[in-house]
Structures are given as structure tokens and as C-alpha cells.
Amino acid sequence: MKKLTNDHRTRVTKMLIRKAFTRLLGQKPIQSISIKELCEQAGINRGTFYRHYTDLFDLLHSIEADMLADFERAIAPLIAAPDSNVNLVKLTAGVFQCLKDNSDLCTVTLGDWGDKSFALKLINIGREKCIECYSGYFKNASPQQIEYYYAFVSSGCIGLLEKWLEEGMVTPVEEIARMAEGLMLTGVGFLQKE
Amino acid sequence: MKKLTNDHRTRVTKMLIRKAFTRLLGQKPIQSISIKELCEQAGINRGTFYRHYTDLFDLLHSIEADMLADFERAIAPLIAAPDSNVNLVKLTAGVFQCLKDNSDLCTVTLGDWGDKSFALKLINIGREKCIECYSGYFKNASPQQIEYYYAFVSSGCIGLLEKWLEEGMVTPVEEIARMAEGLMLTGVGFLQKE
DNA sequence: TTCTATATTGAACACACTGTTGATTTTCTT
DNA sequence: AAGAAAATCAACAGTGTGTTCAATATAGAA
Incomplete structure (x- = not known):
């Protein structure tokens, strides 16, 4: 969670995360979504998620x-x-x-x-x-x-x-x-x- | 999750679980409560929880x-x-x-x-x-x-x-x-x- | 284009919680 | 008091977590 730029990469990553997240939220409640699952859906590395958000609720609030x-x-x-x-x-x-x-x-x-x-x-x-x-x-x-x-x-x-x-x-x-x-x-x- | 009676024991257990659960729900959202934590608060064995409920949401709905x-x-x-x-x-x-x-x-x-x-x-x-x-x-x-x-x-x-x-x-x-x-x-x- | 900074990846790790099992002890019912 | 049922205890494999590190890939500037 260091300071992060407005890189093209980060924007793409965030977009992928959000898309996968909303897709999953259409299927099940947030409490039964795991970060691992989300990252697989988004096609990103799990570590990358943690670079941007602390947990799923942090993501949601964002x-x-x-x-x-x-x-x-x-x-x-x-x-x-x-x-x-x-x-x-x-x-x-x-x-x-x-x-x-x-x-x-x-x-x-x-x-x-x-x-x-x-x-x-x-x-x-x-x-x-x-x-x-x-x-x-x-x-x-x-x-x-x-x-x-x-x-x-x-x-x-x-x-x-x-x-x-x-x-x-x-x-x-x-x-x-x-x-x-x-x-x-x-x-x-x-x-x-x- | 077999058939369970209206034993005095089960009533006490359920009451303990509910009390601990509502107490915890007053402190934090359900998603950050673990079954282990709940059982410790209630003073019951974790296995006993599973005899009555499948998870926290089952308990909530009950x-x-x-x-x-x-x-x-x-x-x-x-x-x-x-x-x-x-x-x-x-x-x-x-x-x-x-x-x-x-x-x-x-x-x-x-x-x-x-x-x-x-x-x-x-x-x-x-x-x-x-x-x-x-x-x-x-x-x-x-x-x-x-x-x-x-x-x-x-x-x-x-x-x-x-x-x-x-x-x-x-x-x-x-x-x-x-x-x-x-x-x-x-x-x-x-x-x-x- | 090349260079540099930085984001992402992949693997590994200890840790915690889960859900289940079997043997044992406690408690209720009759 | 005896049998039935519930709670306990310890152990188990399985899974997600949050973090680390070296490596790889990519963006943006010179």
C-alpha cells in the first residue's frame, strides 16, 4: 500500500478487478467471495490485489x-x-x-x-x-x-x-x-x- | 445436523450462542466474526456449533x-x-x-x-x-x-x-x-x- | 531508442479458520 | 440406575490469508 501512480497499468488492473468484482457480486454475496477467486476471475495476481486494496470491503468502498x-x-x-x-x-x-x-x-x-x-x-x-x-x-x-x-x-x-x-x-x-x-x-x- | 431434541442442554447451548452472537454483532459486522471466536465468547465447543448451524448466516436466519x-x-x-x-x-x-x-x-x-x-x-x-x-x-x-x-x-x-x-x-x-x-x-x- | 522507475508476476511461507471425525465425558429422560 | 443423546476434546486435511522476495514486464521520460 505504498503511494501508487496513475499508471496505465494500474488503471487496467483496477478496471479488471472491478469488472470481476461486480460480476461476482451479481452471483453471490460479498461474504462468500474470496480474494483468490476474485483474482482468478480478473486474471491478475493475488499480490497485485493487495497492492491496491486491503480487502474486499476496501474495494467495495472504493x-x-x-x-x-x-x-x-x-x-x-x-x-x-x-x-x-x-x-x-x-x-x-x-x-x-x-x-x-x-x-x-x-x-x-x-x-x-x-x-x-x-x-x-x-x-x-x-x-x-x-x-x-x-x-x-x-x-x-x-x-x-x-x-x-x-x-x-x-x-x-x-x-x-x-x-x-x-x-x-x-x-x-x-x-x-x-x-x-x-x-x-x-x-x-x-x-x-x- | 441430525435431528435434535428440545433438550435442556440444546436450549442452553443455543441461548449461549445467540447471546454471544448478538453481543459480537453489536461490535462488528458479521463478515469479520469467525465461528471460532463466537464459540470462545459463548463458552461452547466449536463442534457443538456445527451440530446446530452450518454457518453464521444459518444462525442469523434462524x-x-x-x-x-x-x-x-x-x-x-x-x-x-x-x-x-x-x-x-x-x-x-x-x-x-x-x-x-x-x-x-x-x-x-x-x-x-x-x-x-x-x-x-x-x-x-x-x-x-x-x-x-x-x-x-x-x-x-x-x-x-x-x-x-x-x-x-x-x-x-x-x-x-x-x-x-x-x-x-x-x-x-x-x-x-x-x-x-x-x-x-x-x-x-x-x-x-x- | 534506450534507460530507469515502477507495476506485475510467480513462488514460497507461516498462520488462522474451516468443517469433519472419533473417542470420551457429561447430562437428560425414564 | 441405565440407556440415550448432547457436549467436549484433540486431531486432521484443506483452503484462504497476508506477506515476502527475486524475476519479469511495461510505462514514461530523456
Whole structure:
């Protein structure tokens, strides 16, 4: 684990590792994947793995961190929009679109053997922004209530997302976003529309 | 893994194993717990572990199955209530009360290193019942919409539950149940009350 | 192109955990 | 008290781990 360069070699190695890893994660939970097995799949030497990562979880977190960065970069412009007209539908749609773009990784992290806690991290990026926004709206709601509200809707969105994935993401992004917003804003009232 | 009786010995052994297991799960994720370590903590022989369980996940699922049974037994009377006046608040409160009663296990399964997917299983017990109930209410909502609704609110409830646990379950059960219901029924409208 | 730094390889190593076995001891049931 | 069943203990081969070293191969700069 010395300092390592951005060599072409290291980039290829890391890519091979990641590909094999996501492939394996599509087949079985992380706890039944061995480093030896991963390296055989990736076609790299076991020692090379240890040069880059300490263990499989280090690798997982590294992948997640990269995805997180992608995600933040993608929704930054949406969040940076003027405060007055924060278009929630657009923001939500942007988020879901970004997730769809990374659907291979999503399937892994949100799938049967995925790292559920990571999904929360993803959603929580918008947390402070949301809370701040809502606390402006609802003067008579306590901060604690808003916290609970966010806990509820963020987890709710993950559930929505999982269902979406489960169905192969056939429903258009905009419709999912509309659903998400409807559910967040009016709860069961969402079912009464039309 | 032969047939095993309900001996006093086996009950004690299993109890020791479970206690040690939940204690360890409070300290680290399951993937970094070894069977050897668990047996040392439990003060039992390693071979004895293998007589009852094949591996740590078998043990985990066994514990979860027991908790699930407890859970079902606890909310059965609430669900069996006459269909006409299904009191959602009471049902929800009952559910959360039951979870509070098993808070030690909840902390483990919902905590940092818990098995998030299990929480979903817990919540999904009420799934069919709920869907059936709602589909009666909202004639013009498609089954798919109802599915998405349930996906959203069930995950939302888990998020609420996690936050509740995080705060040490100091908020009264009834208040959490009211929150859950409010969020499920009116979404953000919940913040506008009072 | 050649040179140098560095990444990867392959082999070997001690170590730890696994899952199983058989003989022995303890404990429960009747 | 006697037989049945469970827990213990020690030992076993098998496998993955994490590290090391010398060797080989490759990238990037002069």
C-alpha cells in the first residue's frame, strides 16, 4: 500500500478487478467471495490485489466512493439552481436518471446481495439541502419532525428505487420521479389523483 | 445436523450462542466474526456449533425466523380485527411496540452492521393485507401504483424505525406510530399539522 | 531508442479458520 | 440406575490469508 501512480497499468488492473468484482457480486454475496477467486476471475495476481486494496470491503468502498463522486457531480447543477424555484420534480428526475445511468452498479448495491447502507448515503447527499428547504417552508414544524420526515422519505425513495430495479427500470424516469414526489408530498393522496 | 431434541442442554447451548452472537454483532459486522471466536465468547465447543448451524448466516436466519414468528404472533390479533374498522394507528403502534420489545435484536438487525433486508421482511408481513385494504379504498389506482406505494412506505417505515433506534427509542411508541401514519397518509402534509 | 522507475508476476511461507471425525465425558429422560 | 443423546476434546486435511522476495514486464521520460 505504498503511494501508487496513475499508471496505465494500474488503471487496467483496477478496471479488471472491478469488472470481476461486480460480476461476482451479481452471483453471490460479498461474504462468500474470496480474494483468490476474485483474482482468478480478473486474471491478475493475488499480490497485485493487495497492492491496491486491503480487502474486499476496501474495494467495495472504493467503488462506492467513485460512484458517489459521479453522483454528486451529476446532481450538483440541479441543486445549485436558484433557491426560489427549486424544481423538486426535476431534481428527483435527475437523481433517478443518474442512478439509471449507473444501473449496473445500482443493481449490485441495491440488489439481493448489495450494500443497502450505501444507498442511504447516496440519498443523503440531498439531505441538508432538503431539510433546509423544508424548514423554510414549514415554520411550525420542529427540526426533529423534519428529521423524521427526511428519514422516512429517503428510505421510501430507496424502496421505490429497489422496486424500479426489480422491474428492470422499464417505467420511464419521469414517471418514477413524479411518483417519488407525489409520495413525498401527499403520501397516500398520490393514489387518489386522476 | 441430525435431528435434535428440545433438550435442556440444546436450549442452553443455543441461548449461549445467540447471546454471544448478538453481543459480537453489536461490535462488528458479521463478515469479520469467525465461528471460532463466537464459540470462545459463548463458552461452547466449536463442534457443538456445527451440530446446530452450518454457518453464521444459518444462525442469523434462524434468529430472524424466530423473531419473525414472534412478530407475527404479536400483530395477528391486530390484523384479524374486523375489516370494516381496521385501525391503522393501532396496528402501526402495535408493530412498533413489538419492535421495541425486541429492541436488542432490532438494534442488531437495523444497526450499522445489521441485515437490512430482514427489516423489509418484517414490514412486508403486513403487505398483502395493506394492499388489499388500499385497493378497496382507491378504486381508480392501478395495482402497480399500489405496489409502488407500498414499496415506498414500507421502506419509509424502516427509515423511521432506524432513526427511532438511533435516538434510543425515547420517543413514545404512540407518537412514532402517529408519525408513521401521518407520513404514509399525507406525506409532507404531516409537517403542516397543528 | 534506450534507460530507469515502477507495476506485475510467480513462488514460497507461516498462520488462522474451516468443517469433519472419533473417542470420551457429561447430562437428560425414564 | 441405565440407556440415550448432547457436549467436549484433540486431531486432521484443506483452503484462504497476508506477506515476502527475486524475476519479469511495461510505462514514461530523456
